[in-house]
Amino acid sequence: MHPGRLKLIIPLAALAFANACQTVQYTGRSQFLLISESEEKKMGIEAYKAILKKAKLSKDRKKVALVRRVGRRIAKHANKPDFQWEFNLVDDDKQINAFCLPGGKVAFYTGILPVAEKEIGVAVVMGHEIAHALARHGAERVSQGMLVQGGGQLLSAAIGAKTPHQQNLYRQLYALGTGVGIMLPYSRKNESEADKIGMILMAKAGYDPAEALLFWQRMEAATSGKKGRGGSLEKFLSTHPTSRDRQEQIKAWLPEIYKKYYKPKK
Numbered sequence: 001m002h003p004g005r006l007k008l009i010i011p012l013a014a015l016a017f018a019n020a021c022q023t024v025q026y027t028g029r030s031q032f033l034l035i036s037e038s039e040e041k042k043m044g045i046e047a048y049k050a051i052l053k054k055a056k057l058s059k060d061r062k063k064v065a066l067v068r069r070v071g072r073r074i075a076k077h078a079n080k081p082d083f084q085w086e087f088n089l090v091d092d093d094k095q096i097n098a099f100c101l102p103g104g105k106v107a108f109y110t111g112i113l114p115v116a117e118k119e120i121g122v123a124v125v126m127g128h129e130i131a132h133a134l135a136r137h138g139a140e141r142v143s144q145g146m147l148v149q150g151g152g153q154l155l156s157a158a159i160g161a162k163t164p165h166q167q168n169l170y171r172q173l174y175a176l177g178t179g180v181g182i183m184l185p186y187s188r189k190n191e192s193e194a195d196k197i198g199m200i201l202m203a204k205a206g207y208d209p210a211e212a213l214l215f216w217q218r219m220e221a222a223t224s225g226k227k228g229r230g231g232s233l234e235k236f237l238s239t240h241p242t243s244r245d246r247q248e249q250i251k252a253w254l255p256e257i258y259k260k261y262y263k264p265k266k
């Protein structure tokens with residue numbers, strides 16, 4: 001069939017759906033996305049600015065340098081020349097958290113550094129957070145939210161219309177403007193995928209991916225007995241659940257990741 005005619009025959013919505021299926025690099029999982037990468041990046045950059053505006057940046061040069069050094073080293077292997085990478089350290093010891101927004105906008109909170117312990121621990125967190133952005137988990141969550149919001153919303157999103165209501169939806173889903181601790185929890189599936197891709201990235205960058213197991217063990221130790229107090233630890237757990245399953249998965253992935261991706265730095 002003539003491609004020009006095809007365009008006329010297939011309804012717009014169907015076309016949008018056909019374009020909505022993407023495959024995640026490294027894991028091959030298909031995902032359903034209703035926003036474009038450029039749209040997603042715009043949102044990420046906007047959210048990052050809003051968060052940093054309210055945050056107090058760390059003045060600890062050594063720690064800032066550490067986060068940036070690890071960030072650059074891992075970002076080199078993320079294969080995202082269109083990202084404008086930025087790595088900042090927010091001075092907040094109560095937040096045991098970190099995130100990477102689309103477009104390569106990374107923030108660590110000082111509270112996660114004691115759990116990271118050292119450079120390679122920072123690499124575990126860095127790999128994991130960058131993996132969320134690479135695998136477009138934020139866009140996936142936004143898309144699922146759009147589906148829940150119904151068909152009209154869906155179609156306007158698919159054709160790129162920007163209604164105020166839709167912008168509000170973005171705001172909710174990226175939790176933009178709520179200040180600290182911004183990210184809503186990802187699904188277990190996305191968490192697990194970020195673990196795996198994060199380990200691949202750190203391995204490619206020359207960090208031993210086995211540290212991921214030690215990091216999550218430290219996290220479990222740091223958080224055990226402290227649940228239910230409504231503090232930052234609980235908040236971190238809600239976005240990054242620690243579990244024995246998670247550690248078992250990490251163990252199971254290690255041989256493959258060593259074989260295919262690990263290039264120790266000499």
Ligand SMILES: [Zn+2]
Pocket residue numbers: 128132186191194239240
């Ligand atoms: Zn995560």
